[in-house]
Each structure stands twice: as C-alpha cells, then as structure tokens.
Amino acid sequence: MAEPGDEAVIVGAEIVAGHDGSAELLVRLRHANGVEAPVQLDEETGLKLMAACGALHVDELKGQSWRRIVEGL
C-alpha cells in the first residue's frame, strides 16, 4: 500500500460503459498535492489492475498506488 502523501493513490473505482461496448473501470486518483482526477481504463487493463491488486471487488482497489495501473498497461 502506498503511504499517504508519497504519490498518487486510488481513492475510488466504479464500473462504467466503454466506447467499444464493454464494461470499463473508472479509477479516481488522488495526487500527492491533493488533486483528484478520474482515469478510465479499458476492460483488459481494468481486469489486469484488479488481478495485480488481488482485488475481487472494485472497492478493494482503494488505497492502491497508481503504479499498479501502469503495471497493467
């Protein structure tokens, strides 16, 4: 788990409709400076992120480092 203030962390995630007709993952990141911004991941990347985090529920992504997203790309 990332230490608060170190780097961007996932503070929320939800399932959204993707442009190509698949379910996608909208991840909310809180950056070190406090700014929050959403990033939408395609289904393949979203599934990789969940697997990399050992998550079986989207809520289990909270607190994970943004680096997990990059690992899934």
Place this chain on the structure above:
Amino acid sequence: MFDVLVKNGLVVDGSGSPGYPGGVAIKDGKIVGVGQVSGEARTVVDAGGRVIAPGFIDPHTHFDVQLLWDGAAKPALEHGITCVVPGNCSLSLAPLKIADRPRLIGMFQQIEEMPPEAFTEAFEWTWEDFAGYCDALEKDLSINVAPLVGHSVIRLWVMGPAAQERAATEAEIAAMQDLLRECLDAGAVGLSTSFVDVDENGRPVPSRFAQAEELDALCAVLGEFGRMLQVVPEFYATDITIARIDQLADLSIKHDIPTTFSPLFDTLAVPDNADRAIARVEEQFARGARVWPQMQTRPIDISFSLLRPSLFFARLPRWVRILRQPLAERLAALRDPTTVEKMVSDAGPDGGEMMFGRLVARGGDACPADLVGKTLSQIAKDRGQSPARALIDLSLENDLDVAFLNASAGHQSTDRIGPMLANPLVHIGASDGGAHLASFSTYGDTGYLFSEFVRKAGAMTMEQAVAKITGETADIWGLKERGRLKEGLAADIVVFDPDTIARGEEEPAFDMPGDGMRYVRGARGIDTVLVNGEVAYTAGAYTASRSGVVCV
C-alpha cells in the same frame, strides 16, 4: 420536363427555418426548384404530407472496406443518410503500398471487427494511391462518399515499418506533405489522425508516433485546401481532451482549417466531462478557432458473456474469482451445484432480478433463436428460475457463448445530452458506422435523434434537428453542394414521417463476407431516399440506382 418531382410534402430545407408545404423539382441530379413547384416529371414521388429534407450526412464512419462490395453502406442509406465520411481515426485504404496491406488490415480489423475474408474475397484490390481508391469506390456507389485520408497510412507509405517506431525526419515530413497534397487533389475531404487507437497487437497506430511538428506540417497542407483535420483525442480523460482542444484550436487558427474531434461522451460517473470540454470549445471559438466536438446521439450499451472475464461482475467477488479461471476450471465451477448456489445467493435476495433482470440475450452467437431479444427476467420466468441461475444455466447449455446486453449503460441521460446536442457548437456525429461490427450496431443514430431528442425530450425542433445533420454538417465539412434544399445543389433528399422516424431494434445479421456477423438496426419512418436525383431507397427496398459519387 423535370427528371423527378417530389411533391406534396413539408419542405424542411436544412437551414433550421420552419418547414412549409411544397416540393422539390430535380433535373440532371440537381435541385431546380423548391417550394410551390409544378410541372411534368418522368418520376413523381408523392411525399403524402411527410417531411422532404436534405439527405443526412454521417461525418464519422469506417465504411472504407464495406463500400467496395456494398455501395449503399447498408443499412446507412435506409436511415436517410446520403453521404458518409469514411477514413476516420487515422486509417484509410489509401494511399497504401501492396507490401503494407497486411499491416493495415490488422489495424482495420481491430477497429471494425470485420472478418479477414472482407479484405481478401469481397473485392479486387487494384490500387495503391488515393485516386485509385476513389475510382474503385465510384464504380458501384449508391451513397455519396466524402473520404478522409488517414495519417497512419501516410506515415506507412513514407516511413515503412519505422512509421510505428519513431518520429519522422524533416525529409520524411516533407514527403508526407507531398503525399497528403496528392490525396487532397484526388478528392480527400481532409486528414484524420488518432492519439488513441492501437493495432491488433495492442501497439499504437503509426499516427501516435508523430511529433507536434509533423502534425503542424500536415495541417499547413490542409490549409492550402481549407480542408478538415479529424482527431481522436484521449477522450477517457477530461484534462487531456481539453489540452487537445487547445492544440486543435492553435492549428485551426494558424492554418485556417476546420478541426473536429470525436468522440465526446457524457458520463454520469464524471458529470463535468462533457460540460468542461464544451466550455473550452466555446472559448476557442471565441478566439476564432474552429474545433467541432462530435457527440453521438445513441446511448452506450455494455455486453459480455461468461466466455471471458468481464468487469461487469466487479462487485461480485465470487463471480470474479470463478470467471477469472481458465476455461476448464471455470466450466467445472459453473457445473458445481454448491458453487452455483453461492453465486446465485451473492446476486441478492431477489435471485439477481435487480442486478441481471433487465439484461437482454443478444443473439449472433450460440443463444437459441427464440430467446434472442428477451430479458433475463423473462427467460428466468419461463424457465422457473432466478435470473442469476438462468444466466449461468443458459450460458452452460450453449458453451458459454451467449452474450448479454446491458442497454443504455452510458451516455444515457437524455435530459443532460439533449441541450448539449442542441448547442450550435456541438457537431452531431461519431456514429462509427461500419465499425465495432461484432460488438454493437452503429446504425440508426439519426432516427434516434428525432425519436428521443425531438419528439420525446423536445430538446430541439424537428427543423433544428434536420439542420444539425444536413446544412450545418455540410458547412462544417465544406461540402458546398450538399446539405440543403436549394436550387443548384445536389438532389440528395430524404422523405420521412416526423411522427415515426426512429431506429429499429438491434439484431444480428450474417451478411459480412466469410459468413461474418454484425449487429444492425433497421429504420422506421423513412419513406424514400434520393441520391443525386435518383431514387435509391423507397417503400422499404433498395433500388438498382448507382448514383453515388465521391464528393468534396
């Protein structure tokens, strides 16, 4: 004597002005009279009080391949569309050297989901240059085509495999400029590029390796012709989209060109996404830039099957764990009564009615034909099961190859989207016609504009809606001979019933080369479609007319 007289209708001329009773007279493919016209004609079309409007223009399609064996771009034409713009997202079928065909086919298959036979059996590939492609198209067209040339193929031509590896040199950029100029001379309506798309191996398409200097140099050539730049921005991230709007605005002002980006979605998950993008567009128009955001009318549907993992189940941990397993283990788990009992229990005390009940069995796969189009709630009731168990059992009975549709899962708020579509700076488009064939139907967005946003929501008048997809679209793209009912312009006309025009239900069709499947939608309320003065579609059937042209 006129060639054609379309009479007894409500003339809606594409300007946004109120309709008025009258008709349209046609001679030699051109409009020669609008309003209270009378006289003899070889062909008379009685509109029967319906609307007589300019043919609709679809500015974002991928019909590049299909047009070579289906010159009507079916079912686009029966929806009232008389002009399509293919070649979007940096990909076109020319200019392309023979040696680069396999590479481009892979990119097209990634976007269009078209079977490989479409490229090898359905047409004779005779050209390398853009003029040759236009000639091949025009042999059998019944719809008009205003083709973009793709940045990725221009790069491929000049740089070969290095197009997908590195930035271009000054000499290579100069060669790309010459090639683009040649394509524009041959009839390209503009250039398309992408900051997003990937090929079949997940590698960025060639246009994504271009540096800003390269795009600037190509826009300088567009400026010589006043032609369009179409861009796919990083639409999944608002801040980056806004940065792209600024980049496009600078290019537009510097080179005096129109630019358009697509898609722009509204999403309840990021409710300020579209609003912020449109606000930035308004600021840039105020500076003198032309940056047209394209927004589609139709909502986004999600589909999935149990054949592969889907994020659709990402709030059901047990389902995630089971569906993540390799196929053999997954099947074993789904056949285990104890496991299934727990999965059904996880879906809620209502047996998954709330979670799965509204899902629709899609068809086009192994789903029994009599279940296609039914909701899981209906199917479960007929089987005497809960929706969750019906989902699992129906999948198991058909080797898991049953797709389910969660309709209107995104870009679905009519109350929010209506005012956006009505915004004079928002370009209605982004249909993706001819793409995503095996995922969802990309047809019928024009009918949905009228049924949902004119009749149901009242977000705009019928005349305004017509103008958005005819006169205004022609103005944005510089299609000077189209988009309006006006003397001297091309006689592209649609006769439709304003009370019933709509899109039909989505259904699978097996009409692609190689027995390929796609999802389509038929049209409702469209009576007759004329292309360059010839009846191309009437009373529910296509004619033998081949009056379409490649147009700029």
